[in-house]
Amino acid sequence: MNEEKHILSILVDNEPGVLSRIAGLFSGRGYNIESLSVAETNDPKVSRVTMVTTGVAQIIEQIKKQLHKLVNVITVHDLTGKAYVHRELVLVKVYTRPETRGEILRIADVFRAKIVDVGNEHYTVEVTGSEDKISAILKIFQPMGIKEIVRTGPVALFRE
Numbered sequence: 001m002n003e004e005k006h007i008l009s010i011l012v013d014n015e016p017g018v019l020s021r022i023a024g025l026f027s028g029r030g031y032n033i034e035s036l037s038v039a040e041t042n043d044p045k046v047s048r049v050t051m052v053t054t055g056v057a058q059i060i061e062q063i064k065k066q067l068h069k070l071v072n073v074i075t076v077h078d079l080t081g082k083a084y085v086h087r088e089l090v091l092v093k094v095y096t097r098p099e100t101r102g103e104i105l106r107i108a109d110v111f112r113a114k115i116v117d118v119g120n121e122h123y124t125v126e127v128t129g130s131e132d133k134i135s136a137i138l139k140i141f142q143p144m145g146i147k148e149i150v151r152t153g154p155v156a157l158f159r160e
Helices: 018-029 057-069 101-110 131-144
Strands: 004-013 033-040 046-055 073-078 084-095 114-118 122-129 146-151 155-158
Touching: 004 018, 004 057, 004 155, 018 033, 018 046, 018 057, 046 057, 057 073, 084 131, 101 114, 101 122, 101 131, 122 131, 131 146
Parallel strands: none
Antiparallel strands: 004 046, 004 073, 033 046, 084 122, 084 146, 084 155, 114 122
Protein backbone atom coordinates (compact mmCIF):
# COMPACT_ATOMS: atom_id res chain seq x y z
CA MET A 1 0.00 0.00 0.00
CA ASN A 2 1.22 3.48 -0.83
CA GLU A 3 1.38 6.24 1.70
CA GLU A 4 -0.34 9.39 0.51
CA LYS A 5 -0.50 12.92 1.86
CA HIS A 6 -3.97 13.80 3.20
CA ILE A 7 -5.42 17.18 4.12
CA LEU A 8 -8.02 16.84 6.88
CA SER A 9 -10.49 19.65 7.51
CA ILE A 10 -11.90 19.26 11.01
CA LEU A 11 -14.59 21.46 12.55
CA VAL A 12 -14.40 21.51 16.34
CA ASP A 13 -15.92 23.34 19.28
CA ASN A 14 -13.90 26.48 19.97
CA GLU A 15 -12.97 25.45 23.51
CA PRO A 16 -9.73 25.03 25.47
CA GLY A 17 -8.13 21.61 25.25
CA VAL A 18 -9.72 20.47 21.98
CA LEU A 19 -6.52 20.81 19.97
CA SER A 20 -4.60 19.02 22.72
CA ARG A 21 -6.98 16.04 22.49
CA ILE A 22 -6.61 15.88 18.70
CA ALA A 23 -2.82 16.09 18.90
CA GLY A 24 -2.85 13.51 21.69
CA LEU A 25 -4.83 11.11 19.49
CA PHE A 26 -2.15 11.38 16.81
CA SER A 27 0.83 11.05 19.15
CA GLY A 28 -0.75 8.21 21.13
CA ARG A 29 -1.08 6.12 17.98
CA GLY A 30 2.19 7.16 16.41
CA TYR A 31 0.68 9.19 13.56
CA ASN A 32 2.67 12.17 12.36
CA ILE A 33 1.15 15.63 11.90
CA GLU A 34 3.04 17.34 9.08
CA SER A 35 1.29 20.68 9.47
CA LEU A 36 -1.48 22.10 11.57
CA SER A 37 -3.46 25.31 11.25
CA VAL A 38 -6.30 26.32 13.53
CA ALA A 39 -8.53 29.39 13.68
CA GLU A 40 -12.03 30.47 14.57
CA THR A 41 -14.59 30.24 11.74
CA ASN A 42 -17.40 32.71 10.95
CA ASP A 43 -19.16 31.14 13.96
CA PRO A 44 -17.16 32.09 17.09
CA LYS A 45 -18.20 28.83 18.77
CA VAL A 46 -16.53 26.75 16.03
CA SER A 47 -12.91 26.47 14.91
CA ARG A 48 -11.51 24.84 11.80
CA VAL A 49 -8.43 22.62 12.09
CA THR A 50 -6.61 22.02 8.83
CA MET A 51 -4.17 19.18 9.26
CA VAL A 52 -1.79 17.44 6.88
CA THR A 53 -0.78 13.87 7.61
CA THR A 54 0.61 10.98 5.60
CA GLY A 55 -0.51 7.39 5.65
CA VAL A 56 -2.07 4.53 3.77
CA ALA A 57 -5.81 4.74 3.14
CA GLN A 58 -6.61 2.24 5.92
CA ILE A 59 -4.67 4.25 8.53
CA ILE A 60 -6.27 7.53 7.44
CA GLU A 61 -9.69 5.91 7.75
CA GLN A 62 -8.82 4.82 11.31
CA ILE A 63 -7.68 8.34 12.13
CA LYS A 64 -10.95 9.82 10.86
CA LYS A 65 -13.01 7.33 12.88
CA GLN A 66 -11.00 8.11 16.03
CA LEU A 67 -11.41 11.85 15.46
CA HIS A 68 -15.19 11.43 15.10
CA LYS A 69 -15.25 9.78 18.54
CA LEU A 70 -13.78 12.87 20.23
CA VAL A 71 -16.52 14.82 22.04
CA ASN A 72 -15.67 18.29 20.70
CA VAL A 73 -15.21 17.23 17.06
CA ILE A 74 -18.16 18.30 14.89
CA THR A 75 -17.10 17.04 11.42
CA VAL A 76 -14.05 15.52 9.76
CA HIS A 77 -13.48 15.76 6.01
CA ASP A 78 -10.58 14.30 4.06
CA LEU A 79 -10.05 16.66 1.13
CA THR A 80 -7.78 14.24 -0.72
CA GLY A 81 -9.17 13.39 -4.14
CA LYS A 82 -11.89 16.04 -3.89
CA ALA A 83 -12.17 19.52 -5.38
CA TYR A 84 -10.81 22.07 -2.96
CA VAL A 85 -8.93 25.35 -2.80
CA HIS A 86 -5.85 25.56 -0.64
CA ARG A 87 -3.23 28.14 0.17
CA GLU A 88 -0.20 28.37 2.37
CA LEU A 89 1.49 31.45 3.83
CA VAL A 90 5.25 31.70 4.15
CA LEU A 91 7.42 34.46 5.55
CA VAL A 92 11.01 34.13 4.40
CA LYS A 93 13.99 36.31 5.33
CA VAL A 94 16.40 36.46 2.42
CA TYR A 95 19.92 37.85 2.77
CA THR A 96 20.48 40.86 0.54
CA ARG A 97 23.50 42.56 -0.91
CA PRO A 98 23.36 45.68 -3.04
CA GLU A 99 23.70 43.57 -6.22
CA THR A 100 20.86 41.15 -5.27
CA ARG A 101 18.23 43.59 -3.99
CA GLY A 102 16.80 44.30 -7.44
CA GLU A 103 16.71 40.62 -8.33
CA ILE A 104 14.83 39.75 -5.14
CA LEU A 105 12.27 42.48 -5.88
CA ARG A 106 11.77 41.12 -9.43
CA ILE A 107 11.38 37.55 -8.17
CA ALA A 108 8.85 38.71 -5.57
CA ASP A 109 6.94 40.55 -8.31
CA VAL A 110 6.83 37.49 -10.59
CA PHE A 111 5.49 35.33 -7.76
CA ARG A 112 3.09 38.06 -6.57
CA ALA A 113 4.86 38.03 -3.24
CA LYS A 114 5.25 41.08 -0.99
CA ILE A 115 8.26 42.57 0.71
CA VAL A 116 6.90 43.12 4.23
CA ASP A 117 10.09 44.15 6.02
CA VAL A 118 13.46 45.53 5.02
CA GLY A 119 16.60 45.28 7.13
CA ASN A 120 20.21 46.26 6.55
CA GLU A 121 21.05 42.80 5.25
CA HIS A 122 17.72 41.14 4.49
CA TYR A 123 14.26 41.38 3.02
CA THR A 124 11.32 39.58 4.62
CA VAL A 125 9.10 38.29 1.84
CA GLU A 126 5.47 37.18 2.27
CA VAL A 127 4.40 34.47 -0.16
CA THR A 128 0.97 32.86 -0.40
CA GLY A 129 -0.06 30.11 -2.75
CA SER A 130 0.10 26.43 -3.46
CA GLU A 131 2.84 24.17 -2.14
CA ASP A 132 4.40 24.10 -5.64
CA LYS A 133 4.56 27.90 -5.83
CA ILE A 134 6.06 28.12 -2.34
CA SER A 135 8.65 25.46 -3.15
CA ALA A 136 9.56 27.20 -6.42
CA ILE A 137 10.25 30.60 -4.87
CA LEU A 138 12.18 29.07 -1.96
CA LYS A 139 14.31 27.15 -4.45
CA ILE A 140 15.12 30.43 -6.25
CA PHE A 141 15.92 32.23 -2.98
CA GLN A 142 18.09 29.37 -1.66
CA PRO A 143 21.33 30.36 -3.49
CA MET A 144 20.93 33.97 -2.27
CA GLY A 145 20.85 32.76 1.32
CA ILE A 146 17.73 32.18 3.36
CA LYS A 147 18.09 33.42 6.93
CA GLU A 148 14.76 32.17 8.34
CA ILE A 149 11.47 30.65 7.21
CA VAL A 150 8.08 30.30 8.88
CA ARG A 151 5.22 28.42 7.14
CA THR A 152 1.59 28.06 8.10
CA GLY A 153 0.97 24.77 6.36
CA PRO A 154 -2.00 24.62 4.04
CA VAL A 155 -5.47 25.90 4.81
CA ALA A 156 -8.20 24.54 2.59
CA LEU A 157 -11.91 24.68 1.76
CA PHE A 158 -14.10 22.51 -0.48
CA ARG A 159 -15.01 23.99 -3.86
CA GLU A 160 -18.72 24.48 -4.46
